[in-house]
Amino acid sequence: MSYWITVNGESHEVTAAPETPLLYVLRNDLGLNGPKFGCGLGQCGACAASVGGKLTRTCSIALRDVGNDPIITLEGLGTLQRPHPLQKAFIDEQAAQCGYCSNGMIMAAKTLLDRNSKPSDEEIRGALADQLCRCGSHNRIVSAVRRAAMEPVR
Amino acid sequence: MSALRPSRRQLTRSLGVVLATFALPSLSAFGQAPGNVPFSLRNNRKLEGWIRLEADETVTVFTGKAELGQGILTALAQIAAEELDVGFDKIRMVSADTSRGPDEQYTFGSQSVEQGGGAVRAAGAEVRGRLLAAAARRFGVPTEQLQVRNGTIVAADGRRASFWELANEGAGLLKGDIALATAPKKPGDYAIVGKSVHRIDLPGKLTGAPSYVQDIRLPGMVFARVVRPPRYGAKLVAFDEAAVRARPGVVAVVSDGNFLAVAAGREEQAIAARDALAASARWSDDAVELPDMASLRPELKKLRAETIVVGTAGQSEPAPGEARRLSAEYSRAYLSHAAIGPSCAVAWLKDGHMTVWSHTQGAFPLRGDLAKVLSLQTGEVDVVHMSGAGCYGHNGADDVALDAVLVARAVPGVPVKLQWMRDDEFAWAPFGPAMAMKVEAALGSDGRIVDWSYDVWSNSHAMRPGQAGGVNLLAAWDLKTPFVKSPAPHIPQPFGDGDRNAVPSYELPRKEIRYHLLLDTPVRNGSFRTLGSHGNIFAIESFMDELAQAAGSDSLAFRLAHLRDPRAKAVLQAAADRAGWTPGKEGDGQRGRGLAFCRYKSIGMYAAVAVDVDVDRKTGVIKVPRVVIAADLGLVVNPDGAKNQLEGGIVQAVSLALKEQVAFDRRQITSRDWSGYSVLTFPEVPSIDIVLMQRSDPSLGAGEGSLPPTSAALANAFAHATGRRLRELPMTPERVKASLS
Ligand code: FES
Ligand code: FES
Numbered sequence: 001m002s003y004w005i006t007v008n009g010e011s012h013e014v015t016a017a018p019e020t021p022l023l024y025v026l027r028n029d030l031g032l033n034g035p036k037f038g039c040g041l042g043q044c045g046a047c048a049a050s051v052g053g054k055l056t057r058t059c060s061i062a063l064r065d066v067g068n069d070p071i072i073t074l075e076g077l078g079t080l081q082r083p084h085p086l087q088k089a090f091i092d093e094q095a096a097q098c099g100y101c102s103n104g105m106i107m108a109a110k111t112l113l114d115r116n117s118k119p120s121d122e123e124i125r126g127a128l129a130d131q132l133c134r135c136g137s138h139n140r141i142v143s144a145v146r147r148a149a150m151e152p153v154r
Numbered sequence: 155m156s157a158l159r160p161s162r163r164q165l166t167r168s169l170g171v172v173l174a175t176f177a178l179p180s181l182s183a184f185g186q187a188p189g190n191v192p193f194s195l196r197n198n199r200k201l202e203g204w205i206r207l208e209a210d211e212t213v214t215v216f217t218g219k220a221e222l223g224q225g226i227l228t229a230l231a232q233i234a235a236e237e238l239d240v241g242f243d244k245i246r247m248v249s250a251d252t253s254r255g256p257d258e259q260y261t262f263g264s265q266s267v268e269q270g271g272g273a274v275r276a277a278g279a280e281v282r283g284r285l286l287a288a289a290a291r292r293f294g295v296p297t298e299q300l301q302v303r304n305g306t307i308v309a310a311d312g313r314r315a316s317f318w319e320l321a322n323e324g325a326g327l328l329k330g331d332i333a334l335a336t337a338p339k340k341p342g343d344y345a346i347v348g349k350s351v352h353r354i355d356l357p358g359k360l361t362g363a364p365s366y367v368q369d370i371r372l373p374g375m376v377f378a379r380v381v382r383p384p385r386y387g388a389k390l391v392a393f394d395e396a397a398v399r400a401r402p403g404v405v406a407v408v409s410d411g412n413f414l415a416v417a418a419g420r421e422e423q424a425i426a427a428r429d430a431l432a433a434s435a436r437w438s439d440d441a442v443e444l445p446d447m448a449s450l451r452p453e454l455k456k457l458r459a460e461t462i463v464v465g466t467a468g469q470s471e472p473a474p475g476e477a478r479r480l481s482a483e484y485s486r487a488y489l490s491h492a493a494i495g496p497s498c499a500v501a502w503l504k505d506g507h508m509t510v511w512s513h514t515q516g517a518f519p520l521r522g523d524l525a526k527v528l529s530l531q532t533g534e535v536d537v538v539h540m541s542g543a544g545c546y547g548h549n550g551a552d553d554v555a556l557d558a559v560l561v562a563r564a565v566p567g568v569p570v571k572l573q574w575m576r577d578d579e580f581a582w583a584p585f586g587p588a589m590a591m592k593v594e595a596a597l598g599s600d601g602r603i604v605d606w607s608y609d610v611w612s613n614s615h616a617m618r619p620g621q622a623g624g625v626n627l628l629a630a631w632d633l634k635t636p637f638v639k640s641p642a643p644h645i646p647q648p649f650g651d652g653d654r655n656a657v658p659s660y661e662l663p664r665k666e667i668r669y670h671l672l673l674d675t676p677v678r679n680g681s682f683r684t685l686g687s688h689g690n691i692f693a694i695e696s697f698m699d700e701l702a703q704a705a706g707s708d709s710l711a712f713r714l715a716h717l718r719d720p721r722a723k724a725v726l727q728a729a730a731d732r733a734g735w736t737p738g739k740e741g742d743g744q745r746g747r748g749l750a751f752c753r754y755k756s757i758g759m760y761a762a763v764a765v766d767v768d769v770d771r772k773t774g775v776i777k778v779p780r781v782v783i784a785a786d787l788g789l790v791v792n793p794d795g796a797k798n799q800l801e802g803g804i805v806q807a808v809s810l811a812l813k814e815q816v817a818f819d820r821r822q823i824t825s826r827d828w829s830g831y832s833v834l835t836f837p838e839v840p841s842i843d844i845v846l847m848q849r850s851d852p853s854l855g856a857g858e859g860s861l862p863p864t865s866a867a868l869a870n871a872f873a874h875a876t877g878r879r880l881r882e883l884p885m886t887p888e889r890v891k892a893s894l895s
Pocket of ligand 1: 036040044045046047048057
């Protein structure tokens with residue numbers, strides 16, 4: 001089956017079975033590296049992207065269910081040369097060790113800041129409660145989100 | 155400053171060129187090297203194998219150490235920039251690549267700055283020294299009249315030459331054995347080492363640049379998945395190859411003995427085919443009887459063991475008769491690495507040469523074992539390190555590399571990416587072994603310890619590949635012609651295996667410490683961050699508090715009274731000061747504070763940790779609002795990087811102490827996803843306060859030493875808060891409630 005999806009502002013035609021989890025389309029058809037395979041079970045958040053403005057576990061949404069909802073991935077936020085304030089804040093706070101969870105952390109933080117531009121630390125921790133990190137980078141991640149929230153424009 | 159990514163083109167270009175550098179170790183490698191030769195140089199003496207000046211005015215630094223998320227490449231780049239006197243942004247790192255880099259065996263044990271750093275320091279000093287000599291010849295002045303500024307050598311009269319111009323002078327200038335004739339800089343002169351710098355690999359990882367082995371995409375690459383037995387010991391009886399082969403996209407079904415895998419053109423097709431293959435497979439009823447996880451302590455002691463005395467003192471005198479004797483037993487559960495991304499590898503058999511991209515900790519040892527299994531020459535296999543998800547020891551990286559290689563062998567010419575699914579990772583990656591500990595001690599009338607007896611029961615934590623007598627790779631044991639496991643090596647003190655840190659750092663006039671290395675291995679084990687240290691320090695430091703209490707002494711004072719090493723005392727005092735330690739202050743039934751000390755591996759970093767707890771007596775949940783650590787790491791190359799490591803260790807140790815245990819019934823592992831194995835989450839993570847001691851002594855490694863004392867201090871804090879002691883990890887709500895009722 002052929003589907004049109006909008007990813008990071010561009011339309012793409014992809015051919016895959018309707019039940020294909022969006023994660024594999026993003027990674028393998030579109031060559032994106034941001035969303036990661038962590039569990040495939042909707043438990044860890046490593047695969048997160050924004051779909052229709054909502055934080056979405058892309059391992060757990062089928063291609064046929066995406067519809068016209070625009071998809072934003074880590075790559076859609078900023079680039080190496082021009083990182084998004086959240087990405088920059090993660091670099092400034094050195095808020096990662098292995099960085100495998102970072103995609104989910106940044107995407108979850110993005111959707112948090114979109115609805116609450118000045119979250120408290122507790123709200124940040126709450127918004128990230130279902131995002132797993134095994135390296136213990138949690139406190140730095142909270143600091144990075146706090147720092148990004150202090151940026152004037154986003 | 156960037157980490158080089160191994161493109162295939164670069165790989166083939168450098169093959170055969172740099173490779174030869176390490177093909178034959180020079181004579182000095184064979185034991186004739188003087189004792190002051192940095193460890194990693196001993197088998198890799200050629201200068202050009204470590205540092206190369208490139209035509210584009212950059213410097214390539216080769217290291218055998220691997221980036222595991224600990225920031226080692228950044229620290230090594232700092233050291234190289236420092237010794238060479240070139241800008242940090244000029245350094246390019248090439249890491250753990252058997253086709254073009256030094257063999258530094260494994261990246262483990264918090265030794266990378268010590269070993270790999272020592273080698274890069276010596277090589278950097280050598281390059282700088284040789285370039286200075288060349289400039290002196292060119293300008294006809296003695297080297298003393300020359301200055302090095304940012305990659306340029308300047309004479310007193312203003313004449314100047316860049317490193318790269320000078321390097322062009324003679325092809326042999328920067329080649330040959332490192333003579334160790336140029337002394338490295340003194341720590342007092344460091345400009346870059348000791349400064350916090352940003353990790354070189356993070357910007358890419360945070361913006362979605364291809365950074366992980368999972369991100370490798372090669373032309374025509376297929377995706378593969380494995381189907382593992384339902385439990386240890388089960389044998390493959392039958393499976394429906396034809397049906398799976400007929401599924402969409404499937405290009406190969408690979409079976410060999412009990413090894414079963416499938417490859418397909420698309421990843422989701424491979425996953426669906428794996429499910430179909432698993433559903434069609436029939437396995438024998440064979441099983442390995444697993445211990446009863448509800449009573450691990452007695453269960454472990456039932457296993458066959460070899461007993462080794464690993465520490466002893468004062469045994470010629472009888473034990474003092476008058477003294478008050480106390481004893482207690484402790485345990486910890488089997489632990490999972492539980493990295494956020496399952497293990498992954500890419501393998502490609504091309505023109506008879508097998509190349510494997512892997513997040514292994516030991517590219518060279520893995521290459522040897524892969525070659526053995528494939529019946530290839532070592533030179534016909536290459537292993538290139540690429541980052542994976544967090545690495546806390548011997549996880550599934552090596553095993554999945556063999557899985558990928560076995561599939562790649564079945565589809566010659568086609569690159570294969572194989573990632574484990576979440577359940578493969580939880581059920582089959584090696585675990586940190588469960589441990590049982592027993593301490594008995596006697597207190598003299600002056601409140602000092604006069605006798606100490608200690609036993610630890612544990613499987614080996616050292617079952618990595620690359621060891622003699624077998625092959626330690628999962629699929630190798632499952633093949634039609636199986637390989638045997640290598641026997642557990644003996645790792646002597648002070649490093650130790652299950653007995654790591656079993657010998658206390660305290661002054662004990664009479665002691666005996668016995669390691670009961672368990673020979674039966676019902677559950678598959680490997681190295682998990684700190685090996686036995688985590689369990690041993692939990693037992694020793696818990697018992698130190700029990701003794702202090704019996705002696706009517708304060709926990710801090712009691713420890714200080716039994717320590718002689720001023721650096722040990724200093725971290726304890728610093729942690730206590732920062733935490734606001736109040737001697738004699740009682741817990742209030744709910745809140746408490748605990749202290750613990752550890753000198754990691756007895757010769758590594760010093761750490762003292764104070765943990766605050768808040769116990770919910772109704773739910774049994776222990777909250778940890780704050781952790782304070784004072785750490786003496788010797789010379790710190792990248793202070794912020796070191797802090798990141800200490801923090802990570804603390805969070806992991808709180809998680810281990812409160813939550814983590816691999817679950818199984820008597821036949822199979824039942825922790826197979828995140829609902830069956832919990833780790834600490836954001837709302838549960840404590841605030842962390844770090845005191846870094848300022849030292850210029852040799853670096854001691856920061857990767858592991860914060861874990862053991864954190865779990866121990868947490869147990870002490872619980873006892874302080876409630877007056878009850880939990881001697882089994884993890885301290886789950888059920889155990890907490892049982893102890894309080
Ligand atoms: S990979 Fe999607 S939630 Fe874990
Ligand atoms: S940084 Fe490794 S899992 Fe979060």
